[in-house]
Amino acid sequence: MEKSGFDLSGNEPDIFSDQEKVDKQSFVPAYAQLAAIIRRRISDGTYAPGSRLPSESATAKSFGVSAMTARQAVGVLVEEGLVNRVQGRGTFVNRLEVTTSNFGLDSLRKVFQQQEKLEVRIIKATIEAASTGLCEIFGLAPESSVVLVERVIYYEKAPFTYQVGYARFDPESPIVETMLDTDVLTGLFFEKGHSSFMKGELRLLPTTIDSREAEYLQAPEGENVFKLEHIFYDFNNTPSAFGWFIISPDKMPLTSRVGVWNE
């Protein structure tokens, strides 16, 4: 409970304690230190999978921190997927399971952040009659018009992704301009100016590239790639934009880790 500053007191090890300590003079937050200690105990089997962790209050007392801090430490492990809190029963060590993993699109984000290395070529930008499928998606009457934009996005001069996007054709809406604006580097879904969208839903699918896509992406026809479908809704909860990205797993690796990795 001492203060920081010039405290050079020889912190003697507590001979009555058999455990690691939280160093409050350290720049590393107490909760992070405590999380690391518990994490290590999980990884070395002290706390086995399926077993219950010591209660948060007991942990707090045992490490000389407040209950909130102990709780925060456990919260770190919860977010890492290592443990699971159950109200009234306790906190339990998770088993190592494939199904707990999560795949993020960080690799995609990193690429799209480097705008200076990106280049966009518009393959097609038209207004055309919507197919029945599109009318369903957009909730449009048959024979309505939609905006279609096809793009190839290049990263460091190499084709990175092929993108197809449809939007409701609404002359009142700024979406049309945005979609047709060839100056926009990364397209509708990556730049400012879509406060007109409120929410979106994405779906990841496996597919193979057809001859057309193969040409644009300079890749062999039939290659296995990801198709990242997206549908965006405006502030009226109306589906307003629909499309997909065709992208190789080489350019968008989807990996995930489970268990204890940081020691």
Added chain:
Amino acid sequence: MEKSGFDLSGNEPDIFSDQEKVDKQSFVPAYAQLAAIIRRRISDGTYAPGSRLPSESATAKSFGVSAMTARQAVGVLVEEGLVNRVQGRGTFVNRLEVTTSNFGLDSLRKVFQQQEKLEVRIIKATIEAASTGLCEIFGLAPESSVVLVERVIYYEKAPFTYQVGYARFDPESPIVETMLDTDVLTGLFFEKGHSSFMKGELRLLPTTIDSREAEYLQAPEGENVFKLEHIFYDFNNTPSAFGWFIISPDKMPLTSRVGVWNE
């Protein structure tokens, strides 16, 4: 925002306030109510994308809750990906971006939890010489042996996934028994008894099923499916198990949502 239970105390609306309130008598936690209020303001444009949220302390004061509670409310929105905290500067409303989405394997977990509906058929279970590729993965000398298990897992009598798994052949290790144990329903990576694993890494890939897989899965050859590769490490940080699942996107839909969905 109404009262719960029999609390009929005439809480008069505060005519000096122009905003929604947090009802502390509600069963809904204050932080959740506050999060909902802020979320709504984001969705209706009161807090526009890119703009700064009122500070946590200001929010706390304005809604009559403690700073910790306001912080917790903002934390909810951070986890939802709606806002972004920057130390010393403030909390900012995120733009709606494809790249912020995350894909989880919840659909897979739900299936594997229903063990009574699962059935496993072992296609192959042998000990064989490792290929050079496998030797690399496991860090084995050439011509070492590995355990190979091929399974088809059925869900409600229909083929669900085709699984191939390799493990180091180590007679001392319980892994061998586990892998060969035909009684284990969901296999090595879903059941108890692998405290011998410390961590794992997964990779999601698009692929097409070959004739062999097509037969086992009763699916058309050439269908586009996911390949979920996994590699697990034991407590010595040695890669000990490697394999993959072949699974259709119908059975493992990967979807993700961005923006404000819960109103």
Added chain:
DNA sequence: AAGTGGTCTAGACCACCTA
């Protein structure tokens, strides 16, 4: 210097579960 988020305390009450 002032304001922001980040951490922390030492209490408190509650809902939930187990015994």
Added chain:
DNA sequence: AGGTGGTCTAGACCACTTT
């Protein structure tokens, strides 16, 4: 009834950013 996690308070100090 007693223990567990879940929420909440009213303060406090810190690191970081901006003015």
